[in-house]
Amino acid sequence: MNDGLEILPVRGIGDVTAGDDLAELITKAAPWLANGDVLVVTSKIVSKAEGRLVEVPADGPERDDARVRVLDSETARVVARRGETRIVQTHHGFVMAAAGIDASNVDKTHLVLLPADPDASAHRLRADLAARGLDVAVIVSDTMGRAWRNGLTDVALGAAGIEALLDHRGQIDPYGNELSLTQMAVVDELSAAAELVKGKCDRVPVAVVRGYPYRPDTTGAGASALIRDTESDMFRLGTAEARAEGLEQAAYLSDDVAVRETGRDGIGTAYNRIAEIVTAGTGITATASTFRLTAAGPAPADLLRLGADAHRLRAALAADGLTSGIEFDDDGVTINFGERA
Amino acid sequence: MNDGLEILPVRGIGDVTAGDDLAELITKAAPWLANGDVLVVTSKIVSKAEGRLVEVPADGPERDDARVRVLDSETARVVARRGETRIVQTHHGFVMAAAGIDASNVDKTHLVLLPADPDASAHRLRADLAARGLDVAVIVSDTMGRAWRNGLTDVALGAAGIEALLDHRGQIDPYGNELSLTQMAVVDELSAAAELVKGKCDRVPVAVVRGYPYRPDTTGAGASALIRDTESDMFRLGTAEARAEGLEQAAYLSDDVAVRETGRDGIGTAYNRIAEIVTAGTGITATASTFRLTAAGPAPADLLRLGADAHRLRAALAADGLTSGIEFDDDGVTINFGERA
Numbered sequence: 001m002n003d004g005l006e007i008l009p010v011r012g013i014g015d016v017t018a019g020d021d022l023a024e025l026i027t028k029a030a031p032w033l034a035n036g037d038v039l040v041v042t043s044k045i046v047s048k049a050e051g052r053l054v055e056v057p058a059d060g061p062e063r064d065d066a067r068v069r070v071l072d073s074e075t076a077r078v079v080a081r082r083g084e085t086r087i088v089q090t091h092h093g094f095v096m097a098a099a100g101i102d103a104s105n106v107d108k109t110h111l112v113l114l115p116a117d118p119d120a121s122a123h124r125l126r127a128d129l130a131a132r133g134l135d136v137a138v139i140v141s142d143t144m145g146r147a148w149r150n151g152l153t154d155v156a157l158g159a160a161g162i163e164a165l166l167d168h169r170g171q172i173d174p175y176g177n178e179l180s181l182t183q184m185a186v187v188d189e190l191s192a193a194a195e196l197v198k199g200k201c202d203r204v205p206v207a208v209v210r211g212y213p214y215r216p217d218t219t220g221a222g223a224s225a226l227i228r229d230t231e232s233d234m235f236r237l238g239t240a241e242a243r244a245e246g247l248e249q250a251a252y253l254s255d256d257v258a259v260r261e262t263g264r265d266g267i268g269t270a271y272n273r274i275a276e277i278v279t280a281g282t283g284i285t286a287t288a289s290t291f292r293l294t295a296a297g298p299a300p301a302d303l304l305r306l307g308a309d310a311h312r313l314r315a316a317l318a319a320d321g322l323t324s325g326i327e328f329d330d331d332g333v334t335i336n337f338g339e340r341a
Numbered sequence: 342m343n344d345g346l347e348i349l350p351v352r353g354i355g356d357v358t359a360g361d362d363l364a365e366l367i368t369k370a371a372p373w374l375a376n377g378d379v380l381v382v383t384s385k386i387v388s389k390a391e392g393r394l395v396e397v398p399a400d401g402p403e404r405d406d407a408r409v410r411v412l413d414s415e416t417a418r419v420v421a422r423r424g425e426t427r428i429v430q431t432h433h434g435f436v437m438a439a440a441g442i443d444a445s446n447v448d449k450t451h452l453v454l455l456p457a458d459p460d461a462s463a464h465r466l467r468a469d470l471a472a473r474g475l476d477v478a479v480i481v482s483d484t485m486g487r488a489w490r491n492g493l494t495d496v497a498l499g500a501a502g503i504e505a506l507l508d509h510r511g512q513i514d515p516y517g518n519e520l521s522l523t524q525m526a527v528v529d530e531l532s533a534a535a536e537l538v539k540g541k542c543d544r545v546p547v548a549v550v551r552g553y554p555y556r557p558d559t560t561g562a563g564a565s566a567l568i569r570d571t572e573s574d575m576f577r578l579g580t581a582e583a584r585a586e587g588l589e590q591a592a593y594l595s596d597d598v599a600v601r602e603t604g605r606d607g608i609g610t611a612y613n614r615i616a617e618i619v620t621a622g623t624g625i626t627a628t629a630s631t632f633r634l635t636a637a638g639p640a641p642a643d644l645l646r647l648g649a650d651a652h653r654l655r656a657a658l659a660a661d662g663l664t665s666g667i668e669f670d671d672d673g674v675t676i677n678f679g680e681r682a
Contacts, residue, residue: 004538004548008345080575087575095489104523105514143523147488147576148436149496149567151506151526153533165492173446174544182445182484185492186537192494193534196527196553197345203515207345212537226490234421234428234579235488242580244660246587251618251657277592300671303641307648308667308674315656316592319585326649330641333649 003211008032009197010206018051023128026206035135038212039125040194042205043142043157044105046121047112058108067101070111074099080238087238090114093227094157096144105203115140118158119222126160137162137214139223141191147235154195156187159223163215185226186214250315254340257325261288262337266322270337273316278309283332294332310335344552349373350538351547359392364469367547376476379553380466381535383546384483384498385446387462388453399449408442411452415440421579428486428579431455434568435498437485446544456481459499460563467501478503478555480564482532488576495536497528500564504556526567527555591656595681598666602629603678607663611678614657619650624673635673651676 010030016022022045027033047053056066075088079095090099092114100114115121122138129136140158145151156164168182194207219225230236237245262270270291274284281296293310295302310333314324317335325336351371357363363386368374388394397407416429420436431440433455441455456462459481467479481499486492497505509523535548560566571577578586603611611632615625622637634651636643651674655665658676666677 004347004349005534006345006347007534082575085575089489104518104520105516106518107516108518143525148430148569148574149526149529150569151524151529151567153494153526153529155490175446175448177445177447177449179445183492184484184536185490185494188490188492188494189533189537192530193346193348193537195525196530196534196550209537226492228489228491233489234423234426234581235576236580237583238575239577239583240575242578242583243587243590244662246584246589247591247656247660248587249584250588250591251614251653251660253653273592300644301669303644304648304651304669304674307645307650308652308669309648310645311649311652312592312594315588319588319592321585328642328645328649333645 005193005212006208006210007193007197008208008210009204010208011204013045013203013205016045016048016205018048018053020049021128022046022049022125023132026125027129027132027134030206030208033129033134033136033208034210036210038137038139038162038190038209038214039129040139040141040191040207040209041122041125042198043100043115043118043140044102044112045205046115046118046125046140046158048106050115050121052113052115053106053110054113055109056111067103067111070101070113071099074101074113078241079236080241082238082240092118092157093224094144096142100142100144100157114142114157119160119224120158122158122160122222135161139187139191139194141194143195153188154191154198155185156191156223156226159187159217161214161217162187162190163217163219164221164223164225166215187223188226246319249318250311253311253314253318253324255326256341257323257336257338258341259289259325259336260338262322266337269320269322270313270317270335273313273320277312277316279305282306282309289337291335292332293335306333346534346553347549347551348534348538349549349551350545351549352545354386354544354546357386357389357546359389359394361390362469363387363390363466364473367466368470368473368475371547371549374470374475374477374549375551377551379478379480379503379531379550379555380470381480381482381495381532381548381550382463382466383539384441384456384459384481385443385453386546387456387459387466387481387499389447391456391462393454393456394447394451395454396450397452408444408452411442411454412440415442415454419582420577421582423579423581433459433498434565435485437483441483441485441498455483455498460501460565461499463499463501463563476502480528480532480535482535484536494529495532495539496526497532497564497567500528500558502555502558503528503531504558504560505562505564505566507556528564529567531555587660590659591652594652594655594659594665596667597682598664598677598679599682600630600666600677601679603663607678610661610663611654611658611676614654614661618653618657620646623647623650630678632676633673634676647674 057063118140126138283294295306398404463479624635636647
């Protein structure tokens with residue numbers, strides 16, 4: 001029982017305003033803070049101390065307009081929208097509802113923005129505490145939603161003096177299996193643990209985790225190590241937004257392609273799609289790099305329909321990952337396989 | 342300092358095998374377990390005790406094939422794929438890489454599946470502990486990845502005796518603002534806190550959170566309360582999958598529609614898209630419910646191109662949320678607005 005953790009609330013911090021010295025406030029409220037502790041500070045008081053507030057009307061449509069303007073300015077890109085909800089990626093890289101802008105625990109004429117650079121905020125606070133002779137890790141935390149699961153949890157926006165990820169990769173379990181994928185987001189877990197002793201309305205914006213054998217941050221990456229890069233992000237857009245993007249892609253497929261042979265699989269896939277899509281009676285001939293389609297009948301309506309079918313076919317091929325081009329002549333259409341020219 | 346939490350590891354549980362009595366093993370290893378504690382049990386030992394193991398070849402392509410078969414059987418639907426990675430929704434409703442199937446901390450000839458019903462597992466263990474005179478909340482936890490953030494955290498798959506979500510909605514902060522959206526996933530935060538004293542390879546599959554004033558589970562929903570329903574899930578598919586779905590939708594747009602007038606916005610949107618898409622010289626006339634397009638020239642190739650353009654236009658309108666139908670005749674095409682017939 002002697003090697004567990006303690007999660008300790010820091011009470012009595014009171015209102016924080018621009019210019020306040022957080023190290024001063026925290027050490028006064030928690031004179032028991034000790035070397036090796038992990039200090040978890042709610043981003044809101046960091047933002048307030050740093051003056052990251054925006055003045056807005058207290059109510060009415062002017063307030064709504066002002067909120068939208070603030071949200072726009074905090075948004076790097078919109079990830080998903082539904083009704084009033086906007087999930088965006090912030091300029092920091094965090095994906096959060098409403099860019100983490102908060103109207104709670106602040107008077108009605110202000111909105112609180114996230115700290116401009118939460119890792120830098122954590123570093124400053126850690127340095128200020130070091131100047132007081134305290135060697136503690138610092139995490140700046142905030143409350144976030146997640147995909148697929150109801151409810152919010154606290155996670156780390158910034159960190160200093162602690163490695164954000166604990167890498168188990170390469171370790172061997174007792175059965176001789178090498179752990180291949182396990183990197184634990186320990187600063188997120190510490191933030192979540194700290195939230196359990198905080199509270200949304202009762203002004204406990206800081207908690208201390210005592211007894212956690214954290215690894216010093218050797219890379220200096222802080223919590224930015226937790227931001228998934230674009231390349232590995234499989235959920236860059238909401239489903240509705242990505243689906244609309246697919247429809248949009250279908251509308252603007254380029255007719256030009258650098259013609260190349262497609263493999264057996266490509267030809268098979270294309271034949272299946274053609275069978276599903278083209279009107280009965282359409283003429284079909286194929287080579288390894290092209291399909292040639294001729295209209296089911298001689299009437300102008302038959303040509304119009306073949307043109308539409310050919311474009312349907314190209315959208316379906318794109319859904320299958322096949323790039324196509326098209327040429328129109330007076331006898332029919334040629335669908336070419338290859339690479340975008 | 343006296344109202345914090347303790348997170349206590351439970352050591353010495355040892356190997357768990359099918360049929361083991363977890364209440365017995367845990368109370369033996371943690372005779373200090375007390376009323377009001379939250380017991381967080383790694384799902385793996387629950388699965389092992391419940392015999393949720395599948396025999397697989399120790400190596401070779403046979404092992405890979407067997408893994409795929411097991412994954413298929415644990416999958417309710419595929420959410421996203423990339424390379425070897427498959428993120429799926431399990432039959433329980435959890436969205437997890439590889440359906441939570443685990444090959445670590447088990448001998449090479451077995452895979453460990455998630456418990457069949459983790460809430461029921463938590464309830465059973467809680468009841469077994471109650472039979473020993475202990476009133477504790479029980480959480481069955483597992484390690485999961487998240488969208489947008491690197492690193493894994495532990496979350497709750499099952500819970501008994503504790504409300505999974507702590508609802509702050511309706512509370513008033515010190516500034517008089519009503520909290521509108523805040524429901525905290527406390528069982529996930531407790532799972533994360535517990536993970537900090539566990540370890541991937543050193544056999545600490547159980548931890549105790551002491552001092553957390555949890556609310557009894559009044560609804561009986563357990564951790565299933567954390568599974569987001571389809572309706573509110575904005576990330577039901579990976580971006581690539583949803584984009585492909587959009588392309589697929591474009592390929593199979595129905596020609597039929599119950600024709601209805603579209604609003605001013607619809608007409609404006611359609612005009613913008615037409616201007617972007619159709620070939621110069623295309624004839625355009627409009628009513629409130631239809632656009633009529635005629636070919637830019639008399640040649641068959643012009644008709645083929647108009648057919649393709651008309652379908653491009655319909656895909657673009659669908660991207661804008663506008664439902665259209667199409668009719669072909671010997672003088673051109675009519676694009677109808679309305680609702681899917």
